[in-house]
Amino acid sequence: MATLTVSGVSRWFGNVVAVNDVTMSIDPGITGLLGPNGAGKSTLIHLLGGFLPPSAGTVTLDDAPVWKNPEVYRTIGLVPEREATFDFLTGWEFVLANAELHGLDQPAAATRKALATVAMEYAQERKVGEYSKGMKQRVKMASALVHEPSVLLLDEPFNGMDPRQRMHLMDLLRKMGADGRTVLFSSHILEEVEQLAHHIEVVVAGRHAASGDFREIRRLMTDRPHQFVIRSSDDRALASALIADGSTEGVSLDLQDKALRVQASHLLSFAELLPRVARGAGIRLYEVSPADESLESVFSYLVKA
Amino acid sequence: MNSTIIRMTARAMLGGRRIYLLAALSVLLLVLAVLLRLFADLSPDDTAQFLHGVSLSTLLPLFGLIVGTGAIGPEIDDGSIVYILAKPISRAEIVRSKLLVAVTAAIAFAAAPTFLAGAIMAGTSANVALGFGVGALVAGVTYSALFLLLAIATRHAVIVGLVYALAWESLVGSFVPGARTLSIQQWALSVTEAITGPGVISSDVSLGAALVLLVLVVGGTTWYAGERLRVLTLAGDD
Incomplete structure (x- = not known):
């Protein structure tokens, strides 16, 4: 069980305020981070993943700061939005490298399990650079799951997936949420968030616009x-x-x-x-x-x- | 040192077309050496001049730039560095592992060919081959460390590196003698001077100062590269 806490966090780039005084707590279960493009979702995920220091406020994982603290990656798994991976490695080599970098005792066994979880064994001998967008997304997912993290951060994970892959990933995330892991994914598509997350956080123009049960927010959205x-x-x-x-x-x-x-x-x-x-x-x-x-x-x- | 990072870096750096470029440059040096040996009457001084001009002042900075920035720059540019950074590994260890790959490549493709070229041209006379081989080794290590830091500290590492190597070491150095004191090339040359026979080559920097500066620069840049990697931000592009 792990909780990410964002308190009073702002982040600006020069004159541009990307995230504006956001306070939220990401608890075990699935949380959807919803907002239009450019709302600051990616910036928030970078802040949560320890790849960006807040300009003000703090981001902590169970009271430990995530910035400048590589130890948090024992607990956090990250699926970045950008597609670049190590394209010259095969799917197997890529996930195995991630397992080794985590210092796992049995990296090969962990790799086998992670690739099976995302149903990518059939393509594991092919180079990652030759994968389709959806396959790449799944192998990125496997690389984030290989150390069985209790926190999983996914930036726009459904982008470029076909409906079948989308269903499969949703099932997978549901399972992880049911296991008591803390899963946060961002999306700009309301239906995606609605299908998956009970709890949603809405950001608009860098501000925390709404937080809570999706039905409540959905009603606000449809009753207007x-x-x-x-x-x-x-x-x-x-x-x-x-x-x-x-x-x-x-x-x-x-x-x-x-x-x-x-x-x-x-x-x-x-x-x-x-x-x-x-x-x-x-x-x-x-x-x-x-x-x-x-x-x-x-x-x-x-x-x- | 982390063997996984070493393996991945080596494959990324030498797996593509870069290895052909590097190999072509070192083969060119050897071919030139053989031609000169066959068709010219060479004194140790001629060999020293050739190795200084072609190897130490051109090849080494260029190789250092290619392997130093190549060990980490592309991963930072395309964002794939995130897969290495999102791991419980100290940033200093990541830097050391990548530096090892860069240094090994610089030795294999620049320092060793320099020694060989010297041996082809001058044999063992006046220790020219050994002197320049060791000088090239020292320069290769230092350039790699410096340019690896640059690749982490700035997105324009290649340009900044070229400006240092071309403008500072070559141009400014040839007009302003004082600038030569702060030049990796001169420090390496000072090491070479100490090994070769008297009068073959001379450096503007004393051996003691050169050694101290070399150690300081390699140690300092490696340490600082780790510090910069700790605070490397991956900006969101949403």
């Missing part, structure tokens, strides 16, 4: 007013049919754009309402697009909430 742009065979008739329902808060006709702008109070009930109403009135829908669904707008809503 949603705006849609709709084009149909009869916008005016659709407008009157929609406004009759309680989940529609506002409708406006944009005559110039020949479109209907709708504000819905609740995403899920509106998603169910729209096709039902359209079919009932015999109206054909040509286009339904969210007007404000970018992740940034979701996050900025969260920050205000």
Whole structure:
């Protein structure tokens, strides 16, 4: 059981503040670090992994500082986002080298186990440089698991993985979380975090925007007013049919754009309402697009909430 | 020393095309030596001049730069150093292991060929071959240590290294005699002077000062490289 504690941490690069007064505690189990690109997730993971000193505040692993303290790597396993590895080594050699560098008693046995955990034995004799992105991700994972760390930090681990590999890695992380290990992974994709983590930490523009149970945060994200742009065979008739329902808060006709702008109070009930109403009135829908669904707008809503 | 780091560094440094470049340079030195021996009437002084000009003042700084920065620079640039740093290994040990590889390469590809070239050209007369061989060895160790530190301390290690080797040691040194006191080349030459027969070559630095400076620079840069590696930051690029 190990806990990473971030207290009052800021990190700036010159004039740019990448992480702004963040305090959080990463406990055993799976934690998702969610935020849009450029929010400071990688900077936070570098701070947690001891590869960046905080400009202010402290990062500790069970009361031991992680900066300038290589001993923490007995406890921490790290899966960096960058793809560069030792491309001239085979998968086996790469993971074995990591096992040896950890000073394990039986590096070959540990390597065999780690490669089996990520199901990469079939490609272990091939050079890492020849791997696909997903395979590389898995062999990086094996290198981080080889010393069976109680803390695992993963920076955007699902990038470049196909759905099957993604499922497999999710299962693996779930197992590790269930074993009582502390697993932290970053992602800018809400669905990924939702599928995996019960506990999420949201960072936006370097600030700690939200922390807690994903259902709670998910509700905050989906219960806000949603705006849609709709084009149909009869916008005016659709407008009157929609406004009759309680989940529609506002409708406006944009005559110039020949479109209907709708504000819905609740995403899920509106998603169910729209096709039902359209079919009932015999109206054909040509286009339904969210007007404000970018992740940034979701996050900025969260920050205000 | 860490045998895994030594192995990985050696493979990274010598596994690619770099080994051909290094080997080509040392073969070139030997070929030149054979041609001169065959077609010119060489005195020990001629040999000394040749080895000083080609080996000590050109080949050694160049080799030191290639192997010193090559032992760690590419890993820092592409971020793969993280797999070595995220281990409970002292940073000083990482530096020492990498330096050993760089020094071994400098000896194999620069110091040994220098000795051989000297032996081809001058045989055993006036100890020219031995003197320059040892001088090249000393220079190889010192350049490797200095440039390894540079590769950790700055992303522009190759440029800074070239400026030192070309501008400082060659250019400034030839106009400003005082600059030669702070030149690895002159320190190595001082060691060579002590071994070769009298009058063959002369250095601007006394042997005592040269030895002290060599030991200080190798020890100091190696220690400081470990300290810099302790605080090496890997900035996130998100």
